[in-house]
Amino acid sequence: MRIAMVGAGYVGLVSGACFAEVGTEVCIVDTDAAKVASLREGKVPIYEPGLERLVTDNAREGRLSFTTDLAEAVRGAEAVFLAVGTPSRRGDGHADLSYVFAAAEQVARAATQPLVLVTKSTVPVGTGRQVHEIVRAARPDLAIEVASNPEFLREGNAIGDFMRPDRVVIGVEEGAGGERALAVLRRLYRPLYLIETPILATGIETAELIKYAANAFLATKITFINEIADLCERVGADVHDVARGMGLDGRIGRKFLHAGPGYGGSCFPKDTLALARTAADSGAPIRLVEATIAVNEARKSAMADRVVAACGGSLAGKVVAVLGLAFKPETDDMREAASLVMLPRLMAAGATVRAFDPAAMEQARPLLPAGIHYAANALEAITGADALVLLTEWNEFRALAPERLRAAMRGDVLLDLRNVYDPEAMRAAGFHYSSIGRP
Ligand SMILES: NC(=O)c1ccc[n+]([C@@H]2O[C@H](COP(=O)([O-])OP(=O)(O)OC[C@H]3O[C@@H](n4cnc5c(N)ncnc54)[C@H](O)[C@@H]3O)[C@@H](O)[C@H]2O)c1
Incomplete structure (x- = not known):
């Protein structure tokens, strides 16, 4: 099977290299020519444990290649993943979808065969529909199915997370096109996960929201223990023991209860903000997430x-x-x-x-x-x-x-x-x- 990955960032590189590791032919395309040149020389431009070896091994075996030429990457691909950035838009906190939309249109124009266009970037609910419109307008002549496959890997443990995830979420449209897309993605993921990993097949909106809901929940969990830590300091309690006492309750769980200086990173801050904006615009504000954002900032x-x-x-x-x-x-x-x-x-x-x-x-x-x-x-x-x-x-x-x-x-x-x-x-x-x- 051959696939293309648009974007050679943390997500595109890790998922591309992991798919290649289990035998898929993967071509990763990026607009950043310097990044592509360095990857071709076997130099990985980001620090992620184990990634350099995975990239160089699979490139040597001929399963993983890099290009700046989108048409070359898309040629013959059964699935094309969008793994481009979705940073916060300046001014209003909504996700900036310009990279996603531009890449979707470029892929549609470059395609010469039917394919599944899979959004792996974290995108607000409704983006899949918009990608669908863009693709249909650009290529009414070609069967390009859109799908959503949000990524849950953590930087620092990205390969382990991708190789052994808790679940894979795949969102597809209703009807025969959606079924075809799901079948392609199941086939792609099969050698990675065989029977161990649950694959959750949903509609596209649901898949998009699962990613934001999961990140917002984790960010809220961190923020919760941070505020409990502040209280501990006032009353002479120990947050480690409080977190342990809470976390041993199976309904709560031990992870993400480490008090610290506030969450950061490429995901939680922008994703909580984007979820809060989407929710407010949809008339269903999530005040808990709004409070999390404000508390973490302060x-x-x-x-x-x-x-x-x-x-x-x-x-x-x-x-x-x-x-x-x-x-x-x-x-x-x-x-x-x-x-x-x-x-x-x-x-x-x-x-x-x-x-x-x-x-x-x-x-x-x-x-x-x-x-x-x-x-x-x-x-x-x-x-x-x-x-x-x-x-x-x-x-x-x-x-x-x-x-x-x-x-x-x-x-x-x-x-x-x-x-x-x-x-x-x-x-x-x-x-x-x-x-x-x-x-
Ligand atoms: N970093 C993480 O830990 C993580 C985890 C889960 C999900 N995500 C999501 O995945 C997406 C990508 O995140 P990232 O951290 O990998 O981003 P990144 O900024 O590291 O990489 C994005 C890459 O896309 C390239 N690009 C942009 N437009 C392009 C185009 N039209 N054609 C080809 N390449 C193009 C950029 O040059 C860049 O190299 C985001 O939506 C993010 O929210 C990230």
């Missing part, structure tokens, strides 16, 4: 205030070391990272900032104010610092020995915004240690 700035408070009310003349810049470990993705809000505020309050991230420094540099010192490693960042802020919980930061940290620093303030360190060990090493929601 939280990132509040984290900078915590640093100021921990440093005695002023950062003037202080050196603050920040470990971790990406929105989470095991990725170089800086989209909506807490660091983008916090670091400028620390600098505006007078701090000199020294930062280190194992993967995201190159991506971070153009997004953060000038004047930050980017250290070569964690130890260099903290040496001589007055305060240390742990912002992203990369494993190598978890492993730092308290005494070694303390000896390298000038001051004794340690703000652990991911609750990874043992408070007693840090206090025993002489730190003025604080974390989130723990006494």
